[in-house]
Amino acid sequence: MPTVTYLLSDGSQISADLPVGTTLLAGAVNSAVPGVLGDCGGSCSCATCHVYVEERRLGELEPPSVLENELLDGVAAPRRENSRLSCQICMTHELNGLIVTLPDVQA
């Protein structure tokens, strides 16, 4: 199973095995990663599942949809080039080893 590593804002990290097809949000929730909320249940509405994806692998992800892109303007922490909504990123074999950093605020 591919693995994702979540880097927390306090410097610690949590790695989780994610079945292909599940979202990075689901992975974070299942592993009790603090710092992600996902208030809308992953329906791309709340922008409380914000993560920063490691820059060098950004190009491997499907680009954000128009909706995700617009909603990213509403994240609580600063929006950066590598900001994504974790409920919109599905795990694939190719993404194995991906590292995402959590912002220090979500709401």
Place this chain on the structure above:
Amino acid sequence: MTESPLVVVGASCAGTNLALAAREFGSQRRIIVVGEEPGFPYHRPPLSKAYLSGKADDQSLMLRPEKLYASQGIEFLPETRVVSIDRNVKALLTSEGQRISYGQLALTTGCRPRRLSLAGAEADNVLLLRTVAEARSLREAAQSARSALVIGGGFIGLEVAATLAQGGIAVTVIELEPRLLQRAVSTLVADALLKVHRSHDVTFRFGVTAAALELSGNRVRNVRLSDNSTITCDLVVVGIGTIPNDELARDAGLCCDNGILIDAHGRTSDESIVAAGDCARQSNAFADHQLLRLESVQNATDQARSAAATLTARADTGLKPPWFWSDQYDVKLQIAGIITGADTSVVRGTPEEGKFSVFHFRNGSFIGAESLSRASDHVLARRCLGEQISLSPSVVGDTSIDLATIVRQSKK
């Protein structure tokens, strides 16, 4: 942890967020969350959307992982109903006959769907939608249904209609009012939604109600409407509004009026009891201080955090503007603020294409916006309300003006 426990009644969106926030804000008490439903708390919004269509499973509904609660020292008592509160001795009585003492009490009991008051309303194929158990029944019933009647053109009715129609079921929606979502959205938005539903072959009947249910065995076969016409269907879904679960509070002598009345910090009329979420009614700073009982994830989450701040004697988390969303087909409706009572409304975008926002004003002040598939307008509207950035009708009506720039400039 020598203080007596914080007990939370109702284990869903508000209750869970309240318990977690109390811990986050430094509460040292034992925290016990008592909930009537089985299992751990879950997200309700997908029940009428991705869960009903089969795209989301039970695991993905989980509000928080089970192990988080243990790690935060939050205890759950599932399948337990609180039947009474004795405020004199600060104790609760549960349906299991257990007595639980509390030091602080939080009521997050939510609301329940209004039932049809017609003979036959308990038939096997007349379904309501609030809980995951009800969603499962509906999902199962939908598998063999070819036609469905949705009673009530509110958000839940419309979302269910959209999901069922996409599953190939012939859907009819009946609505008593002359249009959809009469009290919730503007005519322009209601018309746009109606158009999308019609393009998916959903039939609408306005100005009628269900007058009688004709049964065959334990199932409704025909529904007679108030205009004496009859609709034959395999499945009836009832979405005719909700009733707050405030009886527990009322019986305990707390002030209630279509919901448990709370002050700006979540306090009920008893200082050791707070309430939050769909069960609570509060003077709303974004609606001219009208008493409102909102039913939304945002409201449940923000009121929960505010009540937790009160219980832990922390400064309140601040005023958050109300917002709401609804997904129907590939259309996302987002509402920021409380838009009832507007005297001026301005359209931004292209209603013909179904991509537009309506910005609402009262006495010259911006009070909220509805956005259909224009999330960036919604995000900015929310920011303007939250940070009290003023917008004018002429600015929002001019699409050559970039709202983001206006917001950025006014923040300087």
